[in-house]
Amino acid sequence: MTxxxxxxxxxxxxxxxxAGDARKSREGDSRDNxxxxxxxxxxxxxxxxxxxxxxxxxxxxxILSAFKNNSEIGSSAWSWPSxxxxxxxxxxxxxxxxxxxxxxxxxxxxxxxxxxxxxxMVAYVLARYEFPGNRFFYFLFVGGAMFxxxxxxxxxxxxxxxxxxxxxxxxxxxxxxxYSLPFTTFFMHSFFKTLPTAIHEAxxxxxxxxxxxxxQVMVPMAKPGLLSVGIFNVLGQWNQYILPVTLMxxxxxxxxxxxxxxxxxxxxxxxQGYAGDYPAxxxxxxxxxxxxxxxxxxxxxxxxxxxxxxxxx
Amino acid sequence: xxxxxxxxxxxxxxxxxxxxxxFVLWPYLQTFGYSLTDWQGESQSFKFIGFDNxxxxxxxxxxxxxxxxxxxLLIFLPVxxxxxxxxxxFMVNVGGRERAGGVQGVRGAGFYKVVYFFPQVLSVAxxxxxxxxxxxxxxxxxxxxxxxxxxxxxxNNPIEWLNDPNTVLWCLLAIQVWAGVGFxxxxxxxxxxxxxxxxxxxALLDGAGRSQTFxxxxxxxLWDSVQTSWVYLSIFAMDFFALVSGLTPGxxxxxxxxxxxEVMATYLMRNFLYFGKSGYxxxxxxxxxxxxxxxxxxxxxxxxxxxxxx
Numbered sequence: 101m102t103x104x105x106x107x108x109x110x111x112x113x114x115x116x117x118x119a120g121d122a123r124k125s126r127e128g129d130s131r132d133n134x135x136x137x138x139x140x141x142x143x144x145x146x147x148x149x150x151x152x153x154x155x156x157x158x159x160x161x162x163i164l165s166a167f168k169n170n171s172e173i174g175s176s177a178w179s180w181p182s183x184x185x186x187x188x189x190x191x192x193x194x195x196x197x198x199x200x201x202x203x204x205x206x207x208x209x210x211x212x213x214x215x216x217x218x219x220x221m222v223a224y225v226l227a228r229y230e231f232p233g234n235r236f237f238y239f240l241f242v243g244g245a246m247f248x249x250x251x252x253x254x255x256x257x258x259x260x261x262x263x264x265x266x267x268x269x270x271x272x273x274x275x276x277x278x279y280s281l282p283f284t285t286f287f288m289h290s291f292f293k294t295l296p297t298a299i300h301e302a303x304x305x306x307x308x309x310x311x312x313x314x315x316q317v318m319v320p321m322a323k324p325g326l327l328s329v330g331i332f333n334v335l336g337q338w339n340q341y342i343l344p345v346t347l348m349x350x351x352x353x354x355x356x357x358x359x360x361x362x363x364x365x366x367x368x369x370x371x372q373g374y375a376g377d378y379p380a381x382x383x384x385x386x387x388x389x390x391x392x393x394x395x396x397x398x399x400x401x402x403x404x405x406x407x408x409x410x411x412x413x
Numbered sequence: 414x415x416x417x418x419x420x421x422x423x424x425x426x427x428x429x430x431x432x433x434x435x436f437v438l439w440p441y442l443q444t445f446g447y448s449l450t451d452w453q454g455e456s457q458s459f460k461f462i463g464f465d466n467x468x469x470x471x472x473x474x475x476x477x478x479x480x481x482x483x484x485x486l487l488i489f490l491p492v493x494x495x496x497x498x499x500x501x502x503f504m505v506n507v508g509g510r511e512r513a514g515g516v517q518g519v520r521g522a523g524f525y526k527v528v529y530f531f532p533q534v535l536s537v538a539x540x541x542x543x544x545x546x547x548x549x550x551x552x553x554x555x556x557x558x559x560x561x562x563x564x565x566x567x568x569n570n571p572i573e574w575l576n577d578p579n580t581v582l583w584c585l586l587a588i589q590v591w592a593g594v595g596f597x598x599x600x601x602x603x604x605x606x607x608x609x610x611x612x613x614x615x616a617l618l619d620g621a622g623r624s625q626t627f628x629x630x631x632x633x634x635l636w637d638s639v640q641t642s643w644v645y646l647s648i649f650a651m652d653f654f655a656l657v658s659g660l661t662p663g664x665x666x667x668x669x670x671x672x673x674x675e676v677m678a679t680y681l682m683r684n685f686l687y688f689g690k691s692g693y694x695x696x697x698x699x700x701x702x703x704x705x706x707x708x709x710x711x712x713x714x715x716x717x718x719x720x721x722x723x
Contacts (some may be wrong), residue, residue, distance in 0.1 A: 104539045144504035144519050151501065152528045154591070162543055173567055174551075177558025185445055185522045214467065224424045229418065246709075248651060248680055251702040256436060256694050261507035278436035281429060311422040339536040339654045342678075346686075363536035364536040366659045369542050378546075385542040389535060400527050403534065408600045 159389075167393040168382040173378045188379035189387065193357050195377075197355065197384040200364035206269055207360065208337055215324060218277060219284025220292075224314055226285070228300070229293035238289065245282035249342055260347055266346050267358055275343055280333050287332075291325035292318065331399065332407035338392070340367075361388050414624055418574035444695045452692035466551075466696035476531040476697070479668075479675040482582055484537070486650040486676070487708060491643045493590050498597030501529065506605045507613060526602065529595030538673070544588050548660070550691065573658055578673035585656045585674060587651065604638040605631060642714045647708045651701060654678035677701050700703050 101232055165173055166188050167181035226238050256275070257266075265271025295318065303313045319326070344360040359367065369383055396403055446615035448466055452459035470476050505522045519525075532540070546664035547555040550573035557574075574584045608631070616626045622686045632639075654666070663669030665687040667677040677697060 106507065133516050141519065147520075148501060148504055148519065148525050151497075152525060155528050155532060155595070158547055158555060162546060165546065174553050177555050179551050179553075179564070194715040218432070221425040221522055222429045225422050230423055231419070231422055234474065237430075240438070241429075241433065244433065244441075246706070247441060247702055247706055248698075250652075250654075250681055251444050251698045252437060252440035253698060254691050255447060257439035257685075258691075259436065259440055273438050274432060278432045279434050281437075311424075314425075318721070337634070339534075339538075341537050342652075345658075346682075351670070357480060364537045365536075366655070369538075369545055369659065381542060382546070385539055389539050392536070393531075393535050396531060397527075401532070404599050405532055407533065407596065408603060 102107040105131055118228055131182065145184070162382050163386055166379055166386050168379055169375060170378055178324055188377075188383035191380040192384035192387060195380060195384070196357070196359075196364055197367060197387050200359050200361040201387070203269070203358050203364075204338065207272050207276065208334070209234065210269075211273045211280075212330065212333050214273070215277045215337075216330055219281055219329070220319065220322065220326065221314070222281065222290050223285045223288035224292050224318060227289045228318075236395055238285075241285045244279075245286065249279070252294055253342070257346055267351050268281055271342060272347055272360075275347060276337050276340065279343070280337065284329055284333065286322070287329045288322065290324055295321050324367040326407035327402060332401050334395075335403070335407070338362075363406075415548055421500065424492055444698050447692050448695035448699050449515065450692045452695075453689050456626065459686070461694075466693050467700075469693070470696055475672055476677070476680055479671050479677045480672065480700075482676050483651055483653075483704070485582065486586060487647055488654060489586055489648040490589055490593075491651040492557060492591045493586075494597055494646055495639060495642055496667055497594045498642075499597045499632070500602035501525075501594065501687075503631060506602055507623075507626070519712075527597050531595065532592040534598040535592065537655040538659070540588055540592060541656065544584075545660055548584055550574065551578055551591055559637065578663060580671050581661055581670065581674040585653065586681070588656055589653070595648070599636055600642060601635060604635050607636050636716070640713065643712050643716065644709045647712060648705060651705050651708075652676075652678055657693045658682070677704075 107398065167184055168179060169182070172179040176294055222237075222241060226234055226241075241296060256273065260275065263271065265274070290342075299317060299321070300313060303317045308316070314388050320410065341359070341362050344363045348358055348360060350357055357364075365384055368384060425615045431617045447459075447556065449461055449463060450459040451462045452464075474640050482509050505519060505525055537544075549555075549557065550571060552558055552561050552571050554571070554574075557566065557571040561568045561571070566572065572580065612634075613626060616630050657668055657674050657676050657679045658678060659665035661667035661674045663672075665683040668675035668679045668683070677700065681694050681697040681701070684697065
């Protein structure tokens with residue numbers, strides 16, 4: 101595996117500066133082998149800092165741009181806002197970001213809890229009960245995660261259309277749930293497997309019904325798993341793009357614009373090329389970014405754990 | 414108790430199953446069927462045309478270009494992202510000064526992880542707006558602004574990153590690398606931290622340098638994570654719909670200039686929603702799935718090694 105890596109890296113085009121840096125540093129790394137950690141330490145700090153700046157700087161720059169006016173944005177990348185006003189944020193909110201924000205919230209208030217509920221129900225039954233066809237259903241549910249969305253897109257569109265649910269919240273909610281089920285089931289299945297059986301048995305002996313055991317005993321015990329997969333689903337559905345683009349188009353001129361935030365923001369961006377209110381566009385972006393930033397900074401450990409847990413399995 | 418088990422199982426499975434079959438499994442299956450028809454979408458009448466869509470596809474030069482772009486992304490996206498992430502993960506975890514206690518990570522490792530991971534939680538829409546501004550074709554774009562400032566570029570003759578057929582695809586690739594490295598850094602870091610410190614110390618005592626430690630100790634022990642990352646990134650490389658449709662010129666989901674950034678996903682969506690060629694679009698969906706499956710299978714097989722227990 102190492103030889104194709106070096107080969108294709110040598111063929112790297114210039115524009116991707118980050119990758120070039122890494123190559124140089126790697127060569128440097130092997131040269132100062134004998135000098136111990138000191139030189140390497142400087143190297144590692146240097147490159148780590150450069151990449152950190154490459155992440156933070158564009159984000160700060162764009163936040164700053166939300167306070168500039170159009171001519172300041174157009175004149176130079178290094179212009180400074182002449183006066184600090186939040187006007188662009190108000191314009192962005194009125195231009196649609198506010199509506200898109202609310203649309204997304206409406207969908208997610210239903211889709212995320214229902215995804216968690218249905219996913220856990222399926223995972224629990226499949227992990228804890230023996231019945232004929234158990235394996236079949238498990239692979240049926242989990243197998244769906246293997247295929248790209250594009251495989252289903254065309255028939256999905258007509259399915260939703262025939263149900264009369266194009267550009268409706270309920271349609272998108274159902275589709276989000278359905279497409280989040282494979283991963284949620286998969287993750288919760290392995291989680292329910294690891295929970296001790298003794299408490300479950302005690303609840304059953306005390307006369308609790310299966311349903312009651314699930315909701316009052318098993319779900320509370322599964323909280324850490326639910327949190328991880330919940331964060332995964334929140335971010336995944338918040339950032340979902342291809343499904344709303346396909347399913348949430350206005351069906352007629354009188355149909356309400358029910359775009360999701362990501363989709364609406366891109367539409368605004370594409371229109372801005374003509375309408376030209378860049379500060380409002382950047383302000384809209386900041387509005388869309390803030391909740392994620394806040395969630396991330398407050399729960400960064402859980403977010404990192406929740407997202408990476410998905411790949412490790 | 415036993416006699417009430419089955420109603421319970423059925424009760425728990427039925428609603429999710431109906432949703433899942435209706436919106437996921439059935440459309441998947443239908444795609445295969447529709448890909449064999451000349452279906453135009455709006456009309457409900459269509460006829461069976463066998464594999465004509467597929468043979469048309471392979472003579473469709475735009476589709477072949479799109480496929481080629483996806484293959485380029487399939488090669489470069491995983492290679493660059495994984496190398497950078499491994500490099501940073503190594504630096505963060507064992508790149509620090511040697512102290513009495515042995516190998517250390519750099520100071521501020523936690524800070525780096527928080528910052529690097531952040532783009533991963535950003536919506537692709539934010540990436541589109543952000544990089545639309547970064548790649549702006551005049552000197553008010555951030556990238557051109559930086560290059561002008563460094564005197565690497567003439568201010569009156571800036572590079573039109575996204576309008577230049579030679580740079581557009583690489584610009585999009587760079588966005589995905591920028592956004593993805595932190596995720597894999599965190600992934601590899603977690604794997605590195607599960608490697609016992611004694612192994613590193615033993616290697617150092619035996620006189621192994623840092624790079625030797627990396628290639629002979631760290632990398633083999635991380636192989637499983639690298640493999641999963643590769644598959645995961647391959648799936649990303651097959652998509653690119655949002656970035657291409659949001660950032661590149663061209664009517665109907667971008668792909669320009671002159672198809673130089675066309676990927677299969679954008680061509681599929683254009684055929685479907687702009688031209689109404691539903692059957693044709695379904696055939697493309699099937700091809701995307703086949704390529705994804707083949708790539709995953711090949712990756713898992715080619716990179717298979719003995720698992721090292723520790």
